[in-house]
Amino acid sequence: MKNSIVIRVCMGPAGIAAGGRAVLDEFRKTLTDKKIPAEISNRCTHHQVGCMGLCARDVLVDVIIKGHKTSYEFVKPDMVRKIVDQHIIGGEPVKQWLADGHMHKFLEKQVKVVLSDCGVIDPEDIEAYISRGGYSSCEKIFGNFSPEELIHEIKLSGLRGRGGAGFPTGLKWELARKSEGNTKYIICNADEGDPGAFMDRAVIEGNPHSVIEGMITGAYATGAQKGYVYIRAEYPLAVERIKQAITQAREKNYLGKNIFGSSFNFDIEIKLGAGAFVCGEETALIASIEGQRGMPRAKPPFPVHKGLWGKPTVINNAETLANIPHIIRNGAAWFSGLGTEDSKGTKVFALTGKIKNSGLIEVPMGITLREIIHDIGGGLEPGKHLKAVQTGGPSGGCIPAEMLDIKVDYESLAKAGCIVGSGGMIVLDNDDCMVNIAKYFLNFTQSESCGKCVPCRIGTKRMLEMLERITNGLGQPGDIEKLEQLSADIKSGSLCGLGQTAPNPVLSTIKYFRDEYEAHIFDKKCPAGVCNSLLTFTIIEDRCKGCQACAKACPSKAITGEKKKPHAIDQSLCIKCGACFEVCKFRSVEKA
Amino acid sequence: MESILRDIVQRYIKESGSVVSILQDTQDRFGYIPHEAISYFSNELNIPESRFFGVATFYSQFYLKPRGKNIITACCGTACHVRGVDKTVSAVKRALELRPDEDTTDDNQFTLEKVACLGFCSIAPVVLVNGEVFGKAAAEKIVRKINSIRKSEDEE
Numbered sequence: 239m240k241n242s243i244v245i246r247v248c249m250g251p252a253g254i255a256a257g258g259r260a261v262l263d264e265f266r267k268t269l270t271d272k273k274i275p276a277e278i279s280n281r282c283t284h285h286q287v288g289c290m291g292l293c294a295r296d297v298l299v300d301v302i303i304k305g306h307k308t309s310y311e312f313v314k315p316d317m318v319r320k321i322v323d324q325h326i327i328g329g330e331p332v333k334q335w336l337a338d339g340h341m342h343k344f345l346e347k348q349v350k351v352v353l354s355d356c357g358v359i360d361p362e363d364i365e366a367y368i369s370r371g372g373y374s375s376c377e378k379i380f381g382n383f384s385p386e387e388l389i390h391e392i393k394l395s396g397l398r399g400r401g402g403a404g405f406p407t408g409l410k411w412e413l414a415r416k417s418e419g420n421t422k423y424i425i426c427n428a429d430e431g432d433p434g435a436f437m438d439r440a441v442i443e444g445n446p447h448s449v450i451e452g453m454i455t456g457a458y459a460t461g462a463q464k465g466y467v468y469i470r471a472e473y474p475l476a477v478e479r480i481k482q483a484i485t486q487a488r489e490k491n492y493l494g495k496n497i498f499g500s501s502f503n504f505d506i507e508i509k510l511g512a513g514a515f516v517c518g519e520e521t522a523l524i525a526s527i528e529g530q531r532g533m534p535r536a537k538p539p540f541p542v543h544k545g546l547w548g549k550p551t552v553i554n555n556a557e558t559l560a561n562i563p564h565i566i567r568n569g570a571a572w573f574s575g576l577g578t579e580d581s582k583g584t585k586v587f588a589l590t591g592k593i594k595n596s597g598l599i600e601v602p603m604g605i606t607l608r609e610i611i612h613d614i615g616g617g618l619e620p621g622k623h624l625k626a627v628q629t630g631g632p633s634g635g636c637i638p639a640e641m642l643d644i645k646v647d648y649e650s651l652a653k654a655g656c657i658v659g660s661g662g663m664i665v666l667d668n669d670d671c672m673v674n675i676a677k678y679f680l681n682f683t684q685s686e687s688c689g690k691c692v693p694c695r696i697g698t699k700r701m702l703e704m705l706e707r708i709t710n711g712l713g714q715p716g717d718i719e720k721l722e723q724l725s726a727d728i729k730s731g732s733l734c735g736l737g738q739t740a741p742n743p744v745l746s747t748i749k750y751f752r753d754e755y756e757a758h759i760f761d762k763k764c765p766a767g768v769c770n771s772l773l774t775f776t777i778i779e780d781r782c783k784g785c786q787a788c789a790k791a792c793p794s795k796a797i798t799g800e801k802k803k804p805h806a807i808d809q810s811l812c813i814k815c816g817a818c819f820e821v822c823k824f825r826s827v828e829k830a
Numbered sequence: 831m832e833s834i835l836r837d838i839v840q841r842y843i844k845e846s847g848s849v850v851s852i853l854q855d856t857q858d859r860f861g862y863i864p865h866e867a868i869s870y871f872s873n874e875l876n877i878p879e880s881r882f883f884g885v886a887t888f889y890s891q892f893y894l895k896p897r898g899k900n901i902i903t904a905c906c907g908t909a910c911h912v913r914g915v916d917k918t919v920s921a922v923k924r925a926l927e928l929r930p931d932e933d934t935t936d937d938n939q940f941t942l943e944k945v946a947c948l949g950f951c952s953i954a955p956v957v958l959v960n961g962e963v964f965g966k967a968a969a970e971k972i973v974r975k976i977n978s979i980r981k982s983e984d985e986e
């Protein structure tokens with residue numbers, strides 16, 4: 239292998255969307271082309287990999303010659319020939335297409351644990367995983383560790399759940415271990431409900447075996463004989479990959495009877511989520527696997543005592559599980575050396591929104607938000623100013639630009655009224671209206687509320703109505719206080735985490751951007767220019783070329799004017815849809 | 831139809847808690863869940879129809895009515911929202927002549943559905959047309975695609 243040439247093509251979600259498959263096919267075709275010296279094409283392997291991280295610059299391609307890696311960005315099939323001729327045969331990288339500058343900055347401050355093999359190995363090949371040390375942690379535990387010793391090791395590592403709540407994983411396993419009963423279950427939660435995040439998807443697509451290895455370890459620790467992977471049906475490729483990985487693991491007898499030469503039996507089944515956010519909640523997830531409506535129930539009893547079919551059940555998030563093999567392989571001390579006092583290890587984030595290098599990142603806990611945004615993310619587009627960063631999705635909050643030096647860990651974010659959450663991190667700039675963002679999340683939670691308890695079902699509805707009024711220019715004095723009061727009631731009165739956290743996006747935007755709410759309510763203005771009802775659209779005469787595009791786009795025929803002469807908007811007819819603003823190529827429509 | 835339904839029942843008869851899986855398989859085969867299917871399962875498995883309807887209406891993935899031949903999926907996740915997917919959605923609705931509360935065209939050719947994050951946030955806003963990804967969703971590109979599908983349907 240040493241002298242070989244390796245070509246890796248990114249086939250993460252964004253890689254596929256940008257045409258990764260066509261690029262891979264082109265490499266395959268070009269390399270089998272007769273004109274390539276056999277000596278080179280024989281040494282050359284090329285394969286697909288999961289998400290490489292820097293999704294904004296896809297399709298990414300790594301060319302590795304004698305261990306030296308070169309990365310290309312924005313690769314299109316018609317660039318492949320030149321890369322092969324000049325670089326692979328000629329030994330001279332094609333300079334103008336290199337991603338190295340961006341890639342270097344993007345990677346410099348990241349620490350890859352969960353994602354260390356993601357974007358490197360072929361996710362559909364168990365041998366690729368094994369050759370990187372995969373399943374060695376299982377080899378290590380069977381025969382060397384008792385379940386109690388294993389739990390002790392995980393407790394020492396300080397690993398906390400990555401699904402949102404941050405519950406210590408070792409403790410959860412211990413509770414399940416000590417729970418009475420011969421039949422126990424372990425469930426991998428890959429429902430990934432946060433509407434702006436795709437970490438679990440990328441982990442499962444990029445390295446499904448790491449999740450399976452974590453599940454086997456958890457099963458051994460807790461004494462579960464059967465595991466379930468509960469995964470969103472909206473992720474067909476991830477479903478395919480995990481299915482395939484389970485089959486491969488069975489063939490190796492890593493799953494099934496007497497696994498790893500022990501007397502332990504364990505197998506995994508896949509259950510598809512059917513599109514309900516609340517099913518990410520543990521008790522709702524269990525109801526869903528049992529074939530019922532996915533409604534949560536009151537806790538206690540907790541699932542570790544009474545879970546699936548009434549048996550003790552451990553539920554762990556997919557990323558939590560993917561950390562486990564690394565902890566066993568490298569030791570608890572190594573893991574707890576990463577991160578802060580109370581938040582150990584690394585966290586994967588989906589960095590998106592108004593940021594240059596959007597993509598999938600993994601950082602040590604305790605890194606500052608500034609480093610994430612400016613160093614890894616490469617800052618915002620020119621001329622745009624950071625307004626806030628939203629984390630934790632519909633259960634989370636936002637951190638204003640002034641607090642950019644905040645540490646990203648469980649405690650610091652909680653203190654700021656925010657959460658680490660499952661890993662969504664959305665960058666907002668001066669064009670984003672914070673009231674609109676709050677309304678967006680509330681609209682989401684309101685429609686996903688299962689309706690079982692009144693505070694959540696009706697409370698979120700009332701809050702949403704108030705926010706709609708405010709953004710439509712019908713806000714009244716006292717609305718902010720009413721929102722705050724209702725939020726407190728919903729938080730304390732709701733049955734499950736969905737309702738208990740639903741008001742958070744509203745509370746945190748009120749906390750940091752109260753002036754924007756006030757501008758909507760008292761001045762009937764949207765400072766960011768997002769809430770159309772509060773805007774007036776006018777045409778700037780000396781910029782208007784009279785192209786008539788706006789008049790054609792206007793659904794209410796409010797725009798008139800002769801060809802090649804400045805047009806005008808009749809405000810009494812204008813329905814403020816913004817269509818004219820969208821279509822004008824000369825920026826002569828102004829909204830204020 | 832009955833032989834397909836019988837197959838599905840056979841697959842799950844021994845499993846308890848299979849209502850969700852049965853409905854998923856049914857929808858895979860028919861594209862939606864016909865009422866006849868629910869009646870059949872209810873009889874065969876001795877589970878009240880209401881259980882099936884209860885589950886089918888709880889999860890957003892299940893459809894009790896046939897959907898359009900072509901599926902347009904707009905991502906309404908957070909990244910796509912802040913990048914303005916709403917505008918793309920209204921352009922698509924206009925092109926399909928859908929009324930505000932409709933999601934399928936009268937001729938059953940197109941269904942517009944909304945989902946949360948598809949994992950393509952870096953090229954948000956994202957719209958899928960029959961699974962094909964349109965990033966940085968330029969409304970014109972999607973409308974052109976819709977029109978070209980329409981045209982090829984007409985020619986058939």
Ligand SMILES: Cc1cc2nc3c(=O)[nH]c(=O)nc-3n(C[C@H](O)[C@H](O)[C@H](O)COP(=O)(O)O)c2cc1C
Binds near residue numbers: 399553556
């Ligand atoms: C409304 C709601 C949605 C949730 N969605 C998810 C999810 O999509 N994925 C996840 O891993 N955990 C989710 N959780 C958290 C789980 O209930 C649970 O805490 C987690 O899966 C436990 O795993 P961990 O300890 O490894 O984090 C959700 C919780 C609530 C209240």
Ligand code: FES
Binds near residue numbers: 435909910951955
């Ligand atoms: S929010 Fe649309 S793809 Fe992620």
